[in-house]
Amino acid sequence: MQQRHENRKTYFQELATTSELHFLPYIHRFTSVTPQSRILEIGCGEGGNLVPFARIGCRVTGIDLSENRIRQARQFFQEERLPATFIASDIFQIIQLEEAFDIILIHDVIEHISEKYRLLEHIKRFLTPGGLLFISFPPWQMPFGGHQQICLNKYVSRLPFIHLLPADIYSSLLHHFGESQARIDELLDIRKCRTSIELFEKLLCTSHYRIFHKQFWFINPHYEQKFHLKPRKLPRLIGSIPHLRNFFCTSCFYLIQS
Secondary structure (H helix, E strand, C coil): CCHHHCCHHHHHHHHHHHHHHHHHHHHHCCCCCCCCCEEEEECCCCCHHHHHHHHCCCEEEEEECCHHHHHHHHHHHHHHCCCCEEEECCHHHCCCCCCCEEEEEEECCHHHCCCHHHHHHHHHHHEEEEEEEEEEECCCCCCCCCCHHHCCCCCHHHCCCHHHCCHHHHHHHHHHCCCCHHHHHHHHHHHHCCCCHHHHHHHHHHCCCEEEEEEEEEECCCHHHHCCCCCEECCHHHHCCCCHHHHHCCEEEEEEEC
């Protein structure tokens, strides 16, 4: 397990930097982001992605299922002296919020959600007319699409593609290297919820969303903070080949409209 997964303030700061350098500029290319903009993040964790939006004066709201993460988000934003609203709740339990939002962020979350179609339908109620939804995720087939980097065993956490093994072999391997049953269950749950580019775009079509823009990354922009690697876009030729592209794409950015 990488140290950033245990030191949540470090993780918060890394996300804030990635959001400032990459998420906000990407969104700003296609729509204005001003102090009047209302921003919602679903699955916000400690809220790092919202920091650059709050710094330019946007009204930001974060929702997360974990009460502990929301407590940390409130604490970190207080330390940064930034205003924000944070709500600890299952998004499906929220029927209405005080306002609609111009931009909704869902970063590295949808690959953990089993009811993806339900989520895409549910969040339409929170968007303003013409509002944009920014969704990013790692395709399942990419080297660490199974999130095995969260493993405690340093060897397993660095093994690419092991999540593509048959479930019983994958589970046995994790057990052999000393992972707890809780950790194994978490990784197998991620396996059940796996998301490929093709599945995601099919869901968008079924949910009647329009893809406003998309960008596939060979080197995930967040790796700049994690590993000091320069972000690189996936070559268009590879990005145009269904199924194969999932193995080479470490992150997908989508801007979509309802």
